[in-house]
Amino acid sequence: MIATFDRVDAGETTAPPGEVRCTGRSRGLSGAAVLAVAFVAAAGTQAWGQPNFGLQQRATVLEHATLLKTDGGTIDDAMVVIRGGVIEHVGPAIEVQGRATRIDCKGGYVTSGLIDVYSALGMTTTRSGSAVNRAFDAFDRYDTDSFREAFRNGVTMMYLPATGSSGIVGIGAVVRLAPGEGGGWAGEAVKDEAALCIDLGSGDAALRRLSTLESLRRQFKDAKTYRESLETYEDDLKEYEQKIKERAEKEAKEEAKSKEGGNGKPAPAEDKKEGGKPGEGDKKDEKKDEITKPKKPSPDPSADVVLKAIDREMRVRILADRSSDILNAIDFAKEFNLDAVIEGGSEAYLVADQLAEAKIPIVLGSFMGSGLHRNDQYRRQLDRSAAVLADAGVKWVVGSGVSDGPSGRFVLLNAQLVAANVSDVDPLRMVTRDAAEFLGVGDRFGRLAPRRAADVVVWSGDPLAAGTRVERVYVDGKLVYRESGSAGGSEGGEQ
Amino acid sequence: MNWTRRTMLACGGALALGIGAGPAAAQNRIAISAPWGVGPDGSLMKDVTVVIADGRIERVLQGPAEVKADKTYRFESGVISPGLIDVASTLGVVGNNAERKTSIEPDVSVVDALDAYSSTLLDAGRAGVTSAMIAPASTGIVSGACATIRTFAPQGVDRVLRGDGPLTVTLGPASWDDELGPSSRAGVLQELRDALRNGKAEGGSSRLARVARGELDVIVDAASDEDVDSAMQLFGQYGLTPIVRHTADLVETASELGENGGVVVVGPYTFASDVRLLAGPASLGKAGCEVAFSGGLPYLEADALRLTAALAVRYGLDPAAARRGLTINAAAVAGLGNRIGALTPGSDADIVVFSQDPLRLDARVLEVWVGGERVHKAEPASASDDDDAWKAW
Numbered sequence: 001m002i003a004t005f006d007r008v009d010a011g012e013t014t015a016p017p018g019e020v021r022c023t024g025r026s027r028g029l030s031g032a033a034v035l036a037v038a039f040v041a042a043a044g045t046q047a048w049g050q051p052n053f054g055l056q057q058r059a060t061v062l063e064h065a066t067l068l069k070t071d072g073g074t075i076d077d078a079m080v081v082i083r084g085g086v087i088e089h090v091g092p093a094i095e096v097q098g099r100a101t102r103i104d105c106k107g108g109y110v111t112s113g114l115i116d117v118y119s120a121l122g123m124t125t126t127r128s129g130s131a132v133n134r135a136f137d138a139f140d141r142y143d144t145d146s147f148r149e150a151f152r153n154g155v156t157m158m159y160l161p162a163t164g165s166s167g168i169v170g171i172g173a174v175v176r177l178a179p180g181e182g183g184g185w186a187g188e189a190v191k192d193e194a195a196l197c198i199d200l201g202s203g204d205a206a207l208r209r210l211s212t213l214e215s216l217r218r219q220f221k222d223a224k225t226y227r228e229s230l231e232t233y234e235d236d237l238k239e240y241e242q243k244i245k246e247r248a249e250k251e252a253k254e255e256a257k258s259k260e261g262g263n264g265k266p267a268p269a270e271d272k273k274e275g276g277k278p279g280e281g282d283k284k285d286e287k288k289d290e291i292t293k294p295k296k297p298s299p300d301p302s303a304d305v306v307l308k309a310i311d312r313e314m315r316v317r318i319l320a321d322r323s324s325d326i327l328n329a330i331d332f333a334k335e336f337n338l339d340a341v342i343e344g345g346s347e348a349y350l351v352a353d354q355l356a357e358a359k360i361p362i363v364l365g366s367f368m369g370s371g372l373h374r375n376d377q378y379r380r381q382l383d384r385s386a387a388v389l390a391d392a393g394v395k396w397v398v399g400s401g402v403s404d405g406p407s408g409r410f411v412l413l414n415a416q417l418v419a420a421n422v423s424d425v426d427p428l429r430m431v432t433r434d435a436a437e438f439l440g441v442g443d444r445f446g447r448l449a450p451r452r453a454a455d456v457v458v459w460s461g462d463p464l465a466a467g468t469r470v471e472r473v474y475v476d477g478k479l480v481y482r483e484s485g486s487a488g489g490s491e492g493g494e495q
Numbered sequence: 496m497n498w499t500r501r502t503m504l505a506c507g508g509a510l511a512l513g514i515g516a517g518p519a520a521a522q523n524r525i526a527i528s529a530p531w532g533v534g535p536d537g538s539l540m541k542d543v544t545v546v547i548a549d550g551r552i553e554r555v556l557q558g559p560a561e562v563k564a565d566k567t568y569r570f571e572s573g574v575i576s577p578g579l580i581d582v583a584s585t586l587g588v589v590g591n592n593a594e595r596k597t598s599i600e601p602d603v604s605v606v607d608a609l610d611a612y613s614s615t616l617l618d619a620g621r622a623g624v625t626s627a628m629i630a631p632a633s634t635g636i637v638s639g640a641c642a643t644i645r646t647f648a649p650q651g652v653d654r655v656l657r658g659d660g661p662l663t664v665t666l667g668p669a670s671w672d673d674e675l676g677p678s679s680r681a682g683v684l685q686e687l688r689d690a691l692r693n694g695k696a697e698g699g700s701s702r703l704a705r706v707a708r709g710e711l712d713v714i715v716d717a718a719s720d721e722d723v724d725s726a727m728q729l730f731g732q733y734g735l736t737p738i739v740r741h742t743a744d745l746v747e748t749a750s751e752l753g754e755n756g757g758v759v760v761v762g763p764y765t766f767a768s769d770v771r772l773l774a775g776p777a778s779l780g781k782a783g784c785e786v787a788f789s790g791g792l793p794y795l796e797a798d799a800l801r802l803t804a805a806l807a808v809r810y811g812l813d814p815a816a817a818r819r820g821l822t823i824n825a826a827a828v829a830g831l832g833n834r835i836g837a838l839t840p841g842s843d844a845d846i847v848v849f850s851q852d853p854l855r856l857d858a859r860v861l862e863v864w865v866g867g868e869r870v871h872k873a874e875p876a877s878a879s880d881d882d883d884a885w886k887a888w
């Protein structure tokens with residue numbers, strides 16, 4: 001069941017989507033001012049709210065929780081206060097101002113929501129082949145079954161690449177499973193232009209892969225040419241405007257002179273000149289009128305996207321599994337000075353030194369195959385990949401991959417598998433803080449700390465231990481999942 | 496101190512619990528101790544010492560203990576577990592286990608097809624899977640006898656633990672064939688009934704005769720609830736309760752299976768598995784059933800066995816039940832509850848030391864012991880210069 005809240009701050013106080021809402025204003029105000037009170041419908045997806053008086057938002061207080069410290073220790077009997085979509089307090093119990101819903105988390109752990117750096121959750125199959133195609137457009141915001149499964153496993157945010165045949169396949173997005181207005185759907189593009197997605201087609205035949213690379217280079221060069229033609233146009237336009245202006249001034253002068261002439265003082269010199277050679281004069285006038293307006297190059301939205309990548313405004317994620325493709329990707333990134341990341345990377349361990357030298361990070365897919373066709377040989381290569389890459393100094397992360405959507409649930413289990421193969425990897429940190437920072441949203445997400453976004457998971461125990469369940473999930477401060485049958489503290493207060 | 500006692504229906508009285516037997520005059524006594532161990536009931540027990548003599552477990556001690564041994568291996572952290580067992584595996588017999596001459600082939604033995612040199616056996620062993628019950632493919636109604644083999648078999652230790660059973664029976668569409676045999680469920684049941692009746696009439700030591708007399712165990716490969724129904728009806732007539740391997744959504748049929756008791760084989764599960772499939776083991780647990788896991792080795796990675804159990808736990812199965820499913824219940828399915836699958840005196844010393852609870856996927860295999868010999872020791876994992884690496888982001 002997904003129970004969603006109405007937007008607590010709907011109406012005039014709504015902050016622009018994607019902006020961290022400040023809670024300072026609501027602190028310490030009179031509790032008499034009641035904001036929208038939302039309920040968890042016990043057996044349905046219906047959500048409803050009361051009018052928003054815009055003064056104070058009800059806080060959610062997670063009491064007696066255990067928190068995992070970044071250094072590996074734990075803090076017992078801690079309190080986490082959520083208000084208006086952000087975390088207001090993390091630490092020892094404090095007196096919470098205003099109205100609050102208190103949840104007793106005794107025995108449970110609270111962490112920030114899990115983040116997948118490489119996922120296909122909620123994605124409809126796409127065969128995208130253009131830079132302007134956006135992964136977020138292929139994201140099914142009504143795929144609530146998948147979202148419930150994601151929440152059941154603590155996942156609240158993921159990077160969704162555009163997928164397609166080969167070459168430039170589109171724009172990837174960072175999507176957070178924030179509940180939508182009215183309930184029943186979810187999905188907020190935290191970054192809708194997270195990366196330009198390129199697939200080098202490692203599964204294709206050699207010649208095909210070469211032509212893919214060739215066409216990539218051409219598209220990038222064409223984008224540069226397009227920009228040059230735009231710049232030329234701008235210059236020409238300025239020149240043209242200047243000429244027009246000059247002519248206008250000249251004509252104005254002439255007109256003024258002729259007016260003066262009209263007053264009794266003709267302009268003999270001019271008359272003489274033009275009068276002396278009337279034919280030429282006419283021609284000159286015609287030439288003056290011929291100042292041609294430069295033609296604007298026809299718009300090229302794909303090139304605009306590629307230019308963002310060239311200007312390093314957008315990261316480029318290159319899917320490449322074969323070592324030769326990875327080397328090509330490194331060259332390509334160097335040639336165009338891209339902020340590049342390599343995805344997939346089954347054979348990355350073979351070219352670890354080159355990756356380290358190029359300072360190109362790598363996103364590995366899942367360590368476990370999802371079908372019956374991967375053999376142990378392949379598996380060992382992947383195992384070795386992470387360890388060899390780590391030793392070589394390559395920055396690497398692991399996501400659940402895009403082979404199928406449902407795998408996007410098991411972000412933490414996947415991270416634990418990684419941790420079994422490479423020492424000094426903290427699986428939880430890998431899928432919270434590290435993932436958020438990798439996706440460039442570390443300032444808002446991935447940590448349980450004041451002023452961060454309130455994407456919070458309540459676990460029945462240590463998240464890494466066997467038998468631990470997710471009891472509650474909050475996204476944007478709103479309860480989006482509650483384990484069926486969980487007592488979950490003073491729920492009465494919520495109603 | 497004794498392990499918590501647990502009566503395992505399927506193991507019969509094979510489990511000799513009771514510890515503290517007088518010290519035997521065995522040579523080469525080895526003691527392995529760790530802060531945790533997996534008990535026969537699947538729970539994690541604190542401070543466990545396993546004493547091995549002559550390839551078998553001599554004693555299991557709980558709590559701080561001083562043991563006189565020729566060699567003592569003490570782990571500062573880690574969990575001692577019985578070697579894991581993959582049920583319904585094809586380790587070492589891939590491509591050689593599907594006989595299709597006739598629809599009823601009781602005399603086929605999958606162990607005849609075993610390639611003991613397959614590298615996949617070692618891959619499994621290094622992942623903590625010390626035994627596998629390999630099964631014939633479900634290509635006919637009766638497709639032959641399973642076998643249970645060791646993945647590591649050092650000199651002097653049996654490779655084959657059992658070669659003659661249980662007998663694999665398939666009643667669903669997988670066994671239907673227009674040319675070789677019956678092409679419908681009714682036809683399959685009729686043919687199997689005939690075969691069992693003939694077997695009973697002929698007597699002797701043929702496998703079907705032994706099945707009809709209730710002397711040979713049967714595992715039914717069920718891909719639907721219908722298959723389970725058919726099997727229970729048919730074998731019920733002979734007073735038999737077959738082991739069911741349920742490869743599909745069994746949420747609906749869990750309570751029926753629970754009435755029969757025994758162990759149900761489930762899995763393999765992957766990250767892509769459907770919710771209903773993953774919820775199956777928990778439903779069985781609630782219905783009073785025990786489960787054993789199939790990890791799909793070697794088609795899936797060697798860790799897929801533990802992953803299957805971990806996913807079942809993620810979807811509600813009790814962790815202790817899941818640990819039993821990887822060890823003692825799997826041994827019961829293989830009919831080897833008296834030899835493998837538990838840290839109990841008298842069992843073969845097939846032991847794995849994990850860095851953590853084997854249900855945690857971040858657990859590493861530290862050491863593997865088979866028949867009292869150490870056959871694998873993990874290399875230290877690679878270190879990543881974590882903090883510095885991440886400062887760059």
